[in-house]
Each structure stands twice: as C-alpha cells, then as structure tokens.
Amino acid sequence: MATADSQTLILALTGASGIALGRMALQYLAADARVGHIYLVISDHGRRVMWEELGERPASGQSLPDFLLCGGIGREKIECLDPRDIGAAIASGSVAHQGMLILPCSMGTLAAISHGLSDNLIERAADVCLKERRRLVLAIRETPFNLIHLRNMLAVTEAGATVFPIMPAFYDRAVTPEDGMRQFVARVLAHFQLDPAGMFRWPGGEAK
Template sequence: MSKRLVVAITGASGALYAQRFLMQAVRHYDELYLMLSSNAAAVLKTELNRELDAYLCDPKITLCEKRNFFTPPASGSFRHDGMVIVPCSMGTAGRIANGISDDLTTRAADVCLKEGRKLILVPREMPWNLIHLRNMTQLAEAGATILPASPAFYHEPKTIEDLVDTVVARILQNLGIEQTLVGEWQK
C-alpha cells in the first residue's frame, strides 16, 4: 500500500507551519489528501503572500472539496497513515472534540478517532481559555495528539523557518517519519 496522509489547513494564523509541513510531507508520502477551511486560503494569502495554487503543483497532492463527504478521507474504509491539522483553529478543535462533523476536515478527524488512526492537531492560538483546555483534554482522551506550535530554541535557530521547522520536525516524528530538519537534543 502506498503511504497516504490526510492534511488539513484551517484559518488559524500560522500558515508558515502548513507551508513548511507540506514541503516535507511530499518528500515522505506517496499521496496527500489536502483540505482547507473557509478561511485557510485567505490566511495563506495574507501571511505568505501566495495563492493556494502554489501549493497544489505537486502531483502527490489531491485537493478535497471541504463539503464533499464522498471523498476518501470521509470513510473509515479508506486506509491511510494519519491526519495532521496544521494549523488547527480552536473552532476546528472544538467541533472535533464535541463530535460535530460539519465539513470534511472535522469528518476526516472523526474517522481517525473512531478507527484508531493517528490524528495530530497543531494549535497555534494563545492564550487558551478554559473551553479550549477542556476541548484539548477531550481530544487527548479520545486519542488525538495535541502538538502546539511551540518552537524550540536549543538548536540555535537563525531564521523564522528554522524555528518553524522545529515544530514540523516534531510532527514528522509523531508520524513515525525519520526527519533531518532538526537534530536530536545533545547530538
């Protein structure tokens, strides 16, 4: 079976995390199923000054319509290696935590939880209020990995991309991918 990954980009700030993650994911996966929230394209344009089309030029990436529940990631019978939501808005996390599958992203995440597949949420927003904390607790209890976009500094980053890549490296590691973006601590 080919290596497949489901990726969602929501409208939370942090488009650079999505961009850098997609650059790595196409190196490690045969097929990527990409979905975007209503605001994701606008955030990509605002923060990176790039149109969505710039991310779809790789033939490994299939863009899924956000309301189409007849796409592979909406079904438990579609086998894949997991799902990453980067960045993950608090609204998306809240809907997933409470079983509200109102678009393909939340449906695909729900499928991951019910099928016991890897689901990684990369929230970027802060601070978190009590509702956010409870939603994250519910998600973790349901089997999701909560991987906040909190960059590390121990490798002496020189650029913003270096900082972002510390988070991308941790996402890859949590997917079981050997990565070379950021070395191990004290190596």
C-alpha cells in the same frame, strides 16, 4: 504513486495563524519517498488566512497544491479535496491511511472535533481517525487559551488525538525563524515516523 509500503496521509490547513508551517509540511511530505499519497484539505477560513499570511495568491490558473509547493517535487502525490465535500474518500473509515495532521488547527476546528460535529470534510475525517483509532495530530494555535480551549484539548486527548501546540523550542538554538519553523515541522512529522533529515536531536551531556 502509493505503494504497499508507502504512507498515505491527510494534511489539513485551517484558519489559524501558522499557514507557512502547513505549507512547509506539505513540501516535506510531497518530497518524502516514504509518502505515496497526500489528501490535502484547506478550510474556507484557512484560505482566507493563507492570503493574509503568505501575502500572495495563486496565479491565474494555478492550482492550490502548485501554489503551496512553490516548484517543489511530488505534486503528483497530492489530491486536493473540497472541504465541503462530505462524500470525499477520507469521510469513510473504509479508506486506508496512516493518519491525519491538522496544521495549523484553529480553536474552531478543535471545538468541532472535540464535540464530534463532523460538519465539514476536515471535521469528519478527524472524527473518522478517532473512531478508527488512527493517528490524529492537531497542531493548534491560539494564545492565551480560555477554559473552553483547554477543555476541548482535554477531550480530544482523551479520545486519542495528540495536541501539538505551535510553540517554538529554543534549545536547538535556531539561528533564523525559518530554522525554528523547520524544527517544529520536523518534530510534528516525527509523530508519523517521517522525521526529515537534519532534524535537531538533543545530544544530552553536561550543561554548558
């Protein structure tokens, strides 16, 4: 339950590669005592990519949040919203929250946000973040980028969003792909002052 000093955040998953990172972010946020409420929105194409990349679907009768949490704690904090419901709470700037993370963010959703389309709940909630000057982090994924992608990244950055490409770091010497994914998600969550325990921080010092 949200309290006066806990954060309320929006987490959106769209149809770019990297759904496992969005699932990991949801698991971290749900388990974090500093987070009181999570609005979760998954685009239609996000669901399609989810089935591809996770290689499984919810069991009969299992909700999407339960499926994504994999038995993790904090289910009661998650409110799953229909991406087509343009009348949901987060479509309005009057609803208080501390920001929105789109992980992964497709080039299609990036384009829609950069042009202010607001044609579904994810695009509208992002548009609201920009107009209300709230934190908006777009964890985009595509490679290579074309000129349209780059122009759209510039436009959303000028409008106040943070473009946070899904790119691995190597200086933390992650041993497994999962370690690298955890470090990436931790770095994203640090933008909401929600750094998970154990996040690698560069210690500085002489080159080895």
